[in-house]
Amino acid sequence: MKLKTYWYFLIPALTGLLIAVVLNFTSIPNPIVYLRADLGTFLFLVGLAVSGISWIVRAVSLRITSIRETAREEALHDRRSFLSLLDHELKNPLTAIMAGLANLNDGTQQEALRSVETQVQRMSRLVADLRKLSDLETRPIETSTINLPTLLKEVFTLAQDRAGDDRGLTLTIPQAPWPLPEIQGDRDLLFLAIHNVIDNAIKYTQPGDTIELRAREEGSHVRIEIADTGPGIPQNEIDKVWGELFRGAGARGVPGSGLGLALVQAIIRRHGGTTSIQSQVDKGTSVILSLPIQAVTEL
Amino acid sequence: MTNKILLVDDDEAISENLSAFLSRSGFLVDTAANGQQALNAIQNSPPDIVIMDVLMPVMDGRQALRQLRNDENWIPVILLTQIGESTERAMALEEGADDYLNKPFDPHELVARIKAVLRRAKQGQPPLSSAWKLTSGDLSIDRKANRVMMGDALVNLTPKAFALLEYLMTHPDEVISRERLLDAVWGWDYPIGTRAVDTRIAELRAALGDNASQPIFIETLPGVGYQFIHEIRAD
Numbered sequence: 001m002k003l004k005t006y007w008y009f010l011i012p013a014l015t016g017l018l019i020a021v022v023l024n025f026t027s028i029p030n031p032i033v034y035l036r037a038d039l040g041t042f043l044f045l046v047g048l049a050v051s052g053i054s055w056i057v058r059a060v061s062l063r064i065t066s067i068r069e070t071a072r073e074e075a076l077h078d079r080r081s082f083l084s085l086l087d088h089e090l091k092n093p094l095t096a097i098m099a100g101l102a103n104l105n106d107g108t109q110q111e112a113l114r115s116v117e118t119q120v121q122r123m124s125r126l127v128a129d130l131r132k133l134s135d136l137e138t139r140p141i142e143t144s145t146i147n148l149p150t151l152l153k154e155v156f157t158l159a160q161d162r163a164g165d166d167r168g169l170t171l172t173i174p175q176a177p178w179p180l181p182e183i184q185g186d187r188d189l190l191f192l193a194i195h196n197v198i199d200n201a202i203k204y205t206q207p208g209d210t211i212e213l214r215a216r217e218e219g220s221h222v223r224i225e226i227a228d229t230g231p232g233i234p235q236n237e238i239d240k241v242w243g244e245l246f247r248g249a250g251a252r253g254v255p256g257s258g259l260g261l262a263l264v265q266a267i268i269r270r271h272g273g274t275t276s277i278q279s280q281v282d283k284g285t286s287v288i289l290s291l292p293i294q295a296v297t298e299l
Numbered sequence: 300m301t302n303k304i305l306l307v308d309d310d311e312a313i314s315e316n317l318s319a320f321l322s323r324s325g326f327l328v329d330t331a332a333n334g335q336q337a338l339n340a341i342q343n344s345p346p347d348i349v350i351m352d353v354l355m356p357v358m359d360g361r362q363a364l365r366q367l368r369n370d371e372n373w374i375p376v377i378l379l380t381q382i383g384e385s386t387e388r389a390m391a392l393e394e395g396a397d398d399y400l401n402k403p404f405d406p407h408e409l410v411a412r413i414k415a416v417l418r419r420a421k422q423g424q425p426p427l428s429s430a431w432k433l434t435s436g437d438l439s440i441d442r443k444a445n446r447v448m449m450g451d452a453l454v455n456l457t458p459k460a461f462a463l464l465e466y467l468m469t470h471p472d473e474v475i476s477r478e479r480l481l482d483a484v485w486g487w488d489y490p491i492g493t494r495a496v497d498t499r500i501a502e503l504r505a506a507l508g509d510n511a512s513q514p515i516f517i518e519t520l521p522g523v524g525y526q527f528i529h530e531i532r533a534d
Contacts, residue, residue, distance in 0.1 A: 092312070095313050095317075096310065097316075099319075099320050102405075188459075188485065
């Protein structure tokens, strides 16, 4: 039988306590013991004791960290399997509904049918997004060397097409003292991540607002920032915006599945990067994606 | 001639609604609820094509398909599942399905696929999709080794570009939309991604030395999609 680690420390301590109680509260002789040592030996013993104690403290804290880490991984895994199950369970009814609708398409009640079809398509997109999210945790990432300025320009052009002329869109890519470094990663996924953030900025801003896409090197990372002068996010919602299916109070009436930013975070994490958000209501929002310049080996 | 379809799915809501739609589209439809029933039905009265789900009780779709192919039965089969990842693609190649369609799908898309597979299928011969090597003029691809040769020269392709070429070559007589390529090769279908397809096609053309305005292999059909136009042989 394998003992839990703490028993190795508890057994000697409990044995000592038991003997002390017996000696103190029975008639068994309990003589006073004097210990004498020269200063050298004493300091050596003190050093030994301090080493022992710090070793125990470290072992315990490592154990706590590892328990927390395991719990976090399990929670993440549970959530992903839940998403994957949900995706699977939604697929069949959706397939049946789509076939049923195709059968009904005989010219009567066209408008009602079109409305139902639109909703079915909306659900299908949601299911597809759920699949993406659960896929992202497991599928291998195709890495290649990415020229960030080119990628950012592509995302920016697409955003300009979508936003039209009534929002001030700018792209800032530094040239001095040196251009942005190349990074390693999955080009299509990073494109999707940056696109999702800038698409949000377009969706939530009004004509006349400003949207800025900028990037710069910051130590061992590249920092990509998407800032806007939109409505901002209330403080109590800031930590929740990365969560799956979360839609803030201001998001009502704006099309979306509530999975866009969750996808962004999953993509950036897979690249060993981090995401953060700063926002003030009625002033604007800034989303920061930070990506390591050196490839992360576990991609 | 009316083509006969065997629709295999354990979900009654799907088999009822889909078989009604397929009948209205001009096919004769039989249904089966699992792989074992499908194998029996194929033996008793062979259909022209089988549409089969994967996850089913008793015997799943993959198992049933493998058994068919082991018995050298090359009846066309469309599996209702997704093959996105490379490992799944390798598995699909060994299974020998003629095409794949991911749920949920537009039933009109299924009818288009059925027609394309029936057009492509040659009586009693393995489908292009299950051939390990495909040759088209000087171009040849080895799907087991993920290798592309142009004459004697090795062509370097990224895994995505390879998967794209493979998909186009195994569906030669179809114009394939960007959305479908995304779904089949990337495993996802998202509206902004169609540009990613164009980028990869450009990469593929450059690697193959194919000219977009006078293509030998890959033709662009504006507003529709791409088609592999050179004749293909399975080795």
